[in-house]
Amino acid sequence: MRNNVATSWLHYFSSTSAVDWLIAIGATLLYLFLRWATWFIGLPPLEWVFLAAIVAVYVATRMVTAPLLLLILIAAGSMAGNIVHVVEDGLIPFSLFQVFYLLAILVFIVRWFISGYEPLVKTGFELELALFFSLVFLSILWTPNAERAFLHAIRVLALSGLLFLFSNWIKNPRHITYVISSLVVLGSILGLIAIYYTINNPMAIIQDILTDGTRLATRARVGQTDPNIFASLFFLPLAFTATLSFSRTHLLVRLISILCFFILMAAVLVTFSRSAWVAILIMMIVLAVLYRQYNLFVAGVIVILVVLALVPELRHLFLNIVNRFLGLFTGSVDTSNYVRILLIYASLGMFFDSWLLGVGWRGFPDHIFRYYSYQETHGVFEPHNVVYLVYAELGLAGLILFTFIVYKIFRLAWNNIRLSQSISGLPSGIEVSALAHALFGAFLAYAIFYQFLGSGFLDNQLWITTGLIIGLNTWLNRTVSRQSEKDK
Numbered sequence: 001m002r003n004n005v006a007t008s009w010l011h012y013f014s015s016t017s018a019v020d021w022l023i024a025i026g027a028t029l030l031y032l033f034l035r036w037a038t039w040f041i042g043l044p045p046l047e048w049v050f051l052a053a054i055v056a057v058y059v060a061t062r063m064v065t066a067p068l069l070l071l072i073l074i075a076a077g078s079m080a081g082n083i084v085h086v087v088e089d090g091l092i093p094f095s096l097f098q099v100f101y102l103l104a105i106l107v108f109i110v111r112w113f114i115s116g117y118e119p120l121v122k123t124g125f126e127l128e129l130a131l132f133f134s135l136v137f138l139s140i141l142w143t144p145n146a147e148r149a150f151l152h153a154i155r156v157l158a159l160s161g162l163l164f165l166f167s168n169w170i171k172n173p174r175h176i177t178y179v180i181s182s183l184v185v186l187g188s189i190l191g192l193i194a195i196y197y198t199i200n201n202p203m204a205i206i207q208d209i210l211t212d213g214t215r216l217a218t219r220a221r222v223g224q225t226d227p228n229i230f231a232s233l234f235f236l237p238l239a240f241t242a243t244l245s246f247s248r249t250h251l252l253v254r255l256i257s258i259l260c261f262f263i264l265m266a267a268v269l270v271t272f273s274r275s276a277w278v279a280i281l282i283m284m285i286v287l288a289v290l291y292r293q294y295n296l297f298v299a300g301v302i303v304i305l306v307v308l309a310l311v312p313e314l315r316h317l318f319l320n321i322v323n324r325f326l327g328l329f330t331g332s333v334d335t336s337n338y339v340r341i342l343l344i345y346a347s348l349g350m351f352f353d354s355w356l357l358g359v360g361w362r363g364f365p366d367h368i369f370r371y372y373s374y375q376e377t378h379g380v381f382e383p384h385n386v387v388y389l390v391y392a393e394l395g396l397a398g399l400i401l402f403t404f405i406v407y408k409i410f411r412l413a414w415n416n417i418r419l420s421q422s423i424s425g426l427p428s429g430i431e432v433s434a435l436a437h438a439l440f441g442a443f444l445a446y447a448i449f450y451q452f453l454g455s456g457f458l459d460n461q462l463w464i465t466t467g468l469i470i471g472l473n474t475w476l477n478r479t480v481s482r483q484s485e486k487d488k
Contacts, residue, residue, distance in 0.1 A: 143360025166467030191267030
């Protein structure tokens with residue numbers, strides 16, 4: 001017995017290269033030396049710095065060999081927003097999203113060289129995006145503030161690279177599940193923070209009641225400057241947890257999904273974002289119709305009523321939410337709605353004055369004062385609708401290109417649902433179907449949400465959602481083609 005053990009160990013040692021052993025022995029001796037130096041000389045804990053460096057090298061290596069980790073970090077960094085700045089006092093305070101995205105671009109280039117310039121997966125939007133950005137950069141010639149327009153266009157162009165990144169690195173639906181699951185976990189944590197802050201801040205609740213939730217400073221916006229944007233971060237996690245709750249997956253997965261769904265939904269409510277509420281309401285109705293599941297709504301209403309009955313602090317908050325939501329349909333025109341109407345009129349004026357190519361990219365904030373004064377718009381000069389932003393700044397040509405791109409994304413998302421049903425016999429059929437429905441619902445929510453805000457081109461989560469739609473569609477088309485060839 002001992003001889004067999006000794007033989008196996010000798011075989012293991014002989015099969016391991018001498019270089020690997022030298023590296024292992026050298027690393028061990030270096031660690032022991034640093035430990036001795038820390039103890040004897042009184043230096044800082046250098047051995048922990050050494051271990052952290054080893055972990056960092058290992059993680060960096062894994063990022064190159066398995067880039068899925070980078071996709072998860074990019075999505076999580078986007079949701080984290082400005083909670084953490086890598087360079088707080090620098091000229092440009094880099095967020096986690098920017099750091100991980102820049103690192104991903106570097107890894108992408110390195111992997112491409114290492115692989116011997118292997119063919120890259122196309123997104124299918126190369127021509128449309130090339131035409132759209134060509135028009136954007138061309139319009140800088142006549143826009144009032146060329147520098148601002150150029151920098152904004154560069155940012156949008158850089159974010160569009162996410163489509164290419166996700167399309168090439170997503171190899172199967174499980175990768176998408178990991179990315180969205182990380183968003184669900186992080187979103188639940190941020191949601192609990194937002195809920196805790198709101199409930200334990202009675203002055204904020206009182207101000208929201210008195211102002212109908214129009215004061216941005218008192219609304220939940222963890223890591224974001226705008227509570228509306230903070231609410232939009234939960235579209236994809238909400239859609240995914242809802243589809244898992246609707247599907248016939250394991251009971252434990254459904255229970256966890258329902259719990260996370262209520263946490264995420266409560267976090268959206270305390271943002272007092274009416275645009276997000278409308279988007280989520282329509283998204284949930286569409287998903288319920290597609291799944292033919294209506295019992296969850298009934299159960300949700302019952303749970304909400306029970307919680308409101310048990311927690312008196314939530315009653316005032318709930319009544320404020322109801323009043324702010326009903327304000328959309330009561331016909332009363334508050335300052336917010338009044339300004340939005342003026343912005344629509346101004347956008348129509350810009351379109352009819354420059355109907356073919358528009359007033360130039362990011363020319364809206366300057367041209368609006370040709371129609372209304374600063375006092376009339378109450379200091380608001382940014383467009384609050386992505387559609388009239390496009391036709392005002394890029395004219396009819398930009399509107400046609402933009403509409404076609406959005407239509408094509410919707411078609412891909414809907415096609416994912418159709419294709420996922422054709423592979424329902426596979427073990428991963430339920431998971432793929434849930435992903436397809438969730439991505440379609442999330443993109444629908446974003447499309448509705450940005451009828452109330454005009455910052456959609458700079459929304460990281462929207463680009464990530466679109467990249468996931470394209471990645472899932474690429475895998476589904478390949479899978480269905482292989483099944484068809486096998487059937488033949």
